[in-house]
Amino acid sequence: MVVSTDINPIRIEKIQELKVPVIDLSEKKSNVAKLIVKACEEYGFFKVINHGVPHHIIKKMEDEGFEFFHKPLPDKIRVGSANPFGYGSKNIGLSGDEGELEYLILHTNQHSIANSSKFRNAVSSYVECVRELACKILELIAQGVGVPPTSFSRLLTSFDSDSLLRLNHYPPVTHTAAIGFGEHSDPQILTLLRSNGVPGLQISLGNDTWLPVDPDPLAFCVNIGDLLQAMTNGRFVSVRHRAMANTLQDRSRLSLVFFGGPSPEAIITCPPQLLKQNQPRYRAFTWAEYKSHTYAHRLGETRLDHFKIA
Numbered sequence: 001m002v003v004s005t006d007i008n009p010i011r012i013e014k015i016q017e018l019k020v021p022v023i024d025l026s027e028k029k030s031n032v033a034k035l036i037v038k039a040c041e042e043y044g045f046f047k048v049i050n051h052g053v054p055h056h057i058i059k060k061m062e063d064e065g066f067e068f069f070h071k072p073l074p075d076k077i078r079v080g081s082a083n084p085f086g087y088g089s090k091n092i093g094l095s096g097d098e099g100e101l102e103y104l105i106l107h108t109n110q111h112s113i114a115n116s117s118k119f120r121n122a123v124s125s126y127v128e129c130v131r132e133l134a135c136k137i138l139e140l141i142a143q144g145v146g147v148p149p150t151s152f153s154r155l156l157t158s159f160d161s162d163s164l165l166r167l168n169h170y171p172p173v174t175h176t177a178a179i180g181f182g183e184h185s186d187p188q189i190l191t192l193l194r195s196n197g198v199p200g201l202q203i204s205l206g207n208d209t210w211l212p213v214d215p216d217p218l219a220f221c222v223n224i225g226d227l228l229q230a231m232t233n234g235r236f237v238s239v240r241h242r243a244m245a246n247t248l249q250d251r252s253r254l255s256l257v258f259f260g261g262p263s264p265e266a267i268i269t270c271p272p273q274l275l276k277q278n279q280p281r282y283r284a285f286t287w288a289e290y291k292s293h294t295y296a297h298r299l300g301e302t303r304l305d306h307f308k309i310a
């Protein structure tokens with residue numbers, strides 16, 4: 001009798017052969033721009049090293065994050081529930097998704113969540129640095145695809161840029177197949193994720209094949225979001241990814257995730273230089289419109305499809 005199993009050995013081999021692109025930002029700009037564009041087209045995902053975000057700023061944010069999650073539950077609940085900004089546990093979004101994590105979502109322009117000034121300072125310095133890094137990467141992307149340098153980064157520097165910082169805390173669980181954060185693509189423009197040395201993040205290669213991303217506390221993981229897929233007319237892929245629950249019994253996983261988004265009124269279209277002879281694949285929409293569509297659907301849906309021109 002042939003026993004069917006979910007674990008396909010061919011897939012495992014394929015997974016082990018591949019490594020996600022690691023891009024050294026201290027190398028020559030024109031080469032870096034080319035490598036980034038290639039990674040955005042092939043995976044919608046890469047890691048950056050020598051990124052210039054000072055270690056002490058990351059460490060301070062990580063320490064504050066752990067301090068927050070180690071507080072008693074009533075203290076965490078007191079900051080308000082995560083719709084849209086605040087603390088959440090197990091439930092992700094409002095459409096029934098669940099995972100083995102707790103999290104804190106902060107708006108990068110409104111630090112109104114009642115926390116200590118020590119916490120707020122850590123968030124401000126961290127956000128300032130990662131926003132700058134996100135802009136630098138978006139400018140390299142602009143250079144690589146041949147559009148004016150600030151075509152994408154200006155969306156993150158506008159005074160009402162709708163960017164978020166999300167802290168995800170994955171405590172140890174004993175069931176190995178559990179999902180920490182289910183499969184999805186990030187809705188915004190660009191995501192910068194940094195995690196401690198505990199594994200969990202995986203990116204999708206399609207056909208149910210997953211590529212585990214080695215934890216690397218010195219690097220930032222960069223995800224292309226749905227808006228950048230739309231703004232490149234589908235040339236870049238907004239990578240589908242997920243986090244497995246943490247099965248290391250003696251440590252928690254903490255990821256710091258910056259989502260670079262535009263102002264709610266920003267109109268998302270592909271610059272004409274990138275359309276060339278092609279027809280636009282997506283209709284123009286505002287970020288506010290995209291966000292409300294996203295919030296109304298399950299995490300795993302391919303939300304950008306709704307804006308496709310038939």
Ligand SMILES: O=C(O)CCC(=O)C(=O)O
Binds near residue numbers: 181193242243255
């Ligand atoms: O925590 C992680 O590694 C992934 C989380 C994630 O994908 C997200 O917050 O959008």
Ligand SMILES: [Fe+2]
Binds near residue numbers: 184186241
């Ligand atoms: Fe994500």
